[in-house]
Amino acid sequence: MKRSLHSIHVLLLLFVSLLLLPHIINTTSVALDSSHHLLPRDDNTTTSSSTTSSGTSNTTNPTGTHSSSNSTHIFHYNQTTVNRTAAFNVDYQLNCKVNDDPFCAKVENGIRLALLEFAHVIDLKTKININITYHSFCDEGCSNSSYGFGIPSSQFILPFDTGPDLNHVYPQALAKQFVRSFDSSSVWAASDVTIELNHDAYMQSVDYGKAESLGWNGTGIPPTGRFWFMDDPTSNINEDQVDFRYVVLHELMHGLGFLSSWAAYFWSSTSPFRQLVENALDDSLLKVVTPGMYWSVLENYGPTFITGFQSTLIFDKFLVSTQPSLANMSQLGFHMQEFCQQDTQAFILNFINSFQGTPQYTNAVSLFDTMATPQTLFFDFATPAVANSTFLTNAYLAATYHNMTLLTGSAVLDTQLEQFDQTSSRPGTAISHVDDDYNSTVDFLMTKGFLMGQTLEQLTDEMYGALPSAITYSIITSNHSIVEHRNYTSPIGPGILRMLDTMGYSTALTNTSYVATGSPSAKFRSSCDDINDNGVSSSNDDADSNSSSSGNNTGSAVSSGSTSFALALHPYFGSVLVPSPLLLLSFFLL
Ligand SMILES: *[C@@H]1O[C@H](CO)[C@@H](O)[C@H](O)[C@H]1NC(C)=O
Ligand SMILES: *[C@@H]1O[C@H](CO)[C@@H](O)[C@H](O)[C@H]1NC(C)=O
Ligand SMILES: *[C@@H]1O[C@H](CO)[C@@H](O)[C@H](O)[C@H]1NC(C)=O
Ligand SMILES: *[C@@H]1O[C@H](CO)[C@@H](O)[C@H](O)[C@H]1NC(C)=O
Ligand SMILES: *[C@@H]1O[C@H](CO)[C@@H](O)[C@H](O)[C@H]1NC(C)=O
Ligand SMILES: *[C@@H]1O[C@H](CO)[C@@H](O)[C@H](O)[C@H]1NC(C)=O
Ligand SMILES: *[C@@H]1O[C@H](CO)[C@@H](O)[C@H](O)[C@H]1NC(C)=O
Numbered sequence: 001m002k003r004s005l006h007s008i009h010v011l012l013l014l015f016v017s018l019l020l021l022p023h024i025i026n027t028t029s030v031a032l033d034s035s036h037h038l039l040p041r042d043d044n045t046t047t048s049s050s051t052t053s054s055g056t057s058n059t060t061n062p063t064g065t066h067s068s069s070n071s072t073h074i075f076h077y078n079q080t081t082v083n084r085t086a087a088f089n090v091d092y093q094l095n096c097k098v099n100d101d102p103f104c105a106k107v108e109n110g111i112r113l114a115l116l117e118f119a120h121v122i123d124l125k126t127k128i129n130i131n132i133t134y135h136s137f138c139d140e141g142c143s144n145s146s147y148g149f150g151i152p153s154s155q156f157i158l159p160f161d162t163g164p165d166l167n168h169v170y171p172q173a174l175a176k177q178f179v180r181s182f183d184s185s186s187v188w189a190a191s192d193v194t195i196e197l198n199h200d201a202y203m204q205s206v207d208y209g210k211a212e213s214l215g216w217n218g219t220g221i222p223p224t225g226r227f228w229f230m231d232d233p234t235s236n237i238n239e240d241q242v243d244f245r246y247v248v249l250h251e252l253m254h255g256l257g258f259l260s261s262w263a264a265y266f267w268s269s270t271s272p273f274r275q276l277v278e279n280a281l282d283d284s285l286l287k288v289v290t291p292g293m294y295w296s297v298l299e300n301y302g303p304t305f306i307t308g309f310q311s312t313l314i315f316d317k318f319l320v321s322t323q324p325s326l327a328n329m330s331q332l333g334f335h336m337q338e339f340c341q342q343d344t345q346a347f348i349l350n351f352i353n354s355f356q357g358t359p360q361y362t363n364a365v366s367l368f369d370t371m372a373t374p375q376t377l378f379f380d381f382a383t384p385a386v387a388n389s390t391f392l393t394n395a396y397l398a399a400t401y402h403n404m405t406l407l408t409g410s411a412v413l414d415t416q417l418e419q420f421d422q423t424s425s426r427p428g429t430a431i432s433h434v435d436d437d438y439n440s441t442v443d444f445l446m447t448k449g450f451l452m453g454q455t456l457e458q459l460t461d462e463m464y465g466a467l468p469s470a471i472t473y474s475i476i477t478s479n480h481s482i483v484e485h486r487n488y489t490s491p492i493g494p495g496i497l498r499m500l501d502t503m504g505y506s507t508a509l510t511n512t513s514y515v516a517t518g519s520p521s522a523k524f525r526s527s528c529d530d531i532n533d534n535g536v537s538s539s540n541d542d543a544d545s546n547s548s549s550s551g552n553n554t555g556s557a558v559s560s561g562s563t564s565f566a567l568a569l570h571p572y573f574g575s576v577l578v579p580s581p582l583l584l585l586s587f588f589l590l
């Protein structure tokens, strides 16, 4: 059986353009009455308190701080997945696999507060669900320096004729905002964003002496670890601590689509592909930067085949390189999709050999060389989709934000970033950060390294305080008449928010309500489309290989010709494009 792991969900909708007509939305969308305002900052309906963990539900009371704790039904985080609401249209489910319920309550509270920050500035029309696991990565493969990772739970190519792009891959959280009628459809993955946070990173940094001086008696999780929580016994954050909410927000951004498909898949030492080819081919052949690939494995442990390159993520549509011949990375992605191989030529070594010498290969090599140099890649902003975008009306924003410099430099071609843990190698996340220089600006959230020793409030106060003037924006309150002026002070800086709005999110500063505008984009068709197995496959073919492959398939010997090499198939690998190994899903409405 051939395992085809990496196709893309395609939603095929009939009459889908109707869904975007405002009058249809008027009659079908329950979210309508909130469509003109974002969640107010002091909204009391979404959270009962800012510092307790009681959440919005009375079903569980993990810390037992309420009077009803005298019950035989004691709640244990480690055995339960908590499903709760953090804010309007933002649910989360938390599995805190740590045997210390009060500690997990701190974790949950941090998550809730981070999601609340997010909900203040991103306008969601369809409810999304954030799936968070807090656990020791060492249970599966250690990565102590990794704080966690965030990815879209699934991704889609949208079927529209106008508005949203037809040719790039959308993270589920965003796809859902555009295709609202599918809210309850089986097409969607159960959660929209998957985040895993690493308890080992916390434990690595515990100061036991200090923990004892704070009253820790030796049982449970000691305080003073890497993450600082709002409800920690000391209100002061240590120099080596990072605000937990900051980590959650950072990973959330990746899961919402702050993620690139371009990477050195054959070069990065954390990439399983490298292990398949590194002793079989000359190193110079492997120094290429490409989009993610269509690949499959014959039988569970058989040879690996690559037929061609996949569409790139919506994030990648806006990348421009300083190298003139590579400037339009979106076009470059289309060009890459014109190269493909079939049958034995698709065997990974043959694929790379035949790739050599093509125009695509020349570009892939140039990209590798260019990306080895810092500040050579930019995220270029599209014109805001609405005329009253604060990015057009506010003089400071209009003058400041035309593009963002992304993180490049040799490190991005071969390094362990926070998403690079051994169980979920995803080289594609390498360039999904902004340049380090933003670490002293309001856009600090998405630099590669986390700023230590300051709480989120301290960071935002400092960064926004350094601006020449406050960033004021208007919102229309729920009765559709009163205009309220606010200062933008979100930890999701204006530049980061602008990247999200360029990808399609409706935000506090550019509120589009997801009503499509713009001219039709032509559907790109590559002669390779058929070769890449983009056709309909039998449903559920090995749909569970995610879990079935996660065990002992590292280190199985695979031989080809005279060379044998290790196959390291990681469950998520390649899932820059598809986290679960799902096949193309043709879905017809009506
Ligand atoms: C929120 O609750 C606090 C006290 O719990 C109250 O002072 C404040 O007025 C409330 N805000 C709104 C908008 O209801
Ligand atoms: C939650 O509270 C409501 C009203 O206070 C009550 O009707 C409901 O039974 C409670 N649920 C649980 C699970 O205790
Ligand atoms: C629960 O409450 C009852 C009376 O309110 C008390 O007698 C009992 O000791 C309590 N049990 C525990 C475990 O606190
Ligand atoms: C939480 O949600 C998930 C997925 O929707 C579901 O599988 C699980 O049973 C839910 N758990 C609870 C306690 O409701
Ligand atoms: C969960 O925690 C409870 C006590 O808090 C403990 O008895 C149980 O063994 C823990 N389970 C796991 C799977 O760690
Ligand atoms: C949530 O994430 C965990 C770990 O990534 C996964 O095992 C679980 O199936 C996910 N649940 C849902 C509902 O997506
Ligand atoms: C240590 O403190 C915890 C509460 O933080 C308590 O439950 C436990 O009984 C204490 N253990 C000892 C040995 O004092």
Ligand SMILES: *[C@@H]1O[C@H](CO)[C@@H](O)[C@H](O)[C@H]1NC(C)=O
Pocket: 320, 321, 322, 378, 380, 399, 400, 401, 402, 403
């Ligand atoms: C990025 O924007 C700056 C102005 O803010 C401009 O000078 C620069 O040329 C832009 N770079 C690219 C690659 O568009």
Ligand SMILES: *[C@@H]1O[C@H](CO)[C@@H](O)[C@H](O)[C@H]1NC(C)=O
Pocket: 436, 437, 439, 440, 449, 450, 451
């Ligand atoms: C911020 O980034 C610069 C490089 O641009 C680096 O030298 C500096 O150490 C970083 N600052 C912090 C606090 O991480």
Ligand SMILES: *[C@@H]1O[C@H](CO)[C@@H](O)[C@H](O)[C@H]1NC(C)=O
Pocket: 036, 386, 388, 474, 475, 476, 511
């Ligand atoms: C922006 O313009 C749209 C109509 O184009 C309007 O519905 C919306 O309320 C305006 N937003 C603000 C903040 O003025």
Ligand SMILES: *[C@@H]1O[C@H](CO)[C@@H](O)[C@H](O)[C@H]1NC(C)=O
Pocket: 470, 485, 486, 487
């Ligand atoms: C916004 O910031 C300015 C300057 O810091 C301040 O004067 C003003 O009161 C603030 N406005 C609001 C609504 O907080």
Ligand SMILES: *[C@@H]1O[C@H](CO)[C@@H](O)[C@H](O)[C@H]1NC(C)=O
Pocket: 551, 552
């Ligand atoms: C399977 O993995 C376990 C540890 O994860 C290891 O002890 C065992 O030797 C492996 N078996 C094979 C056949 O590789």
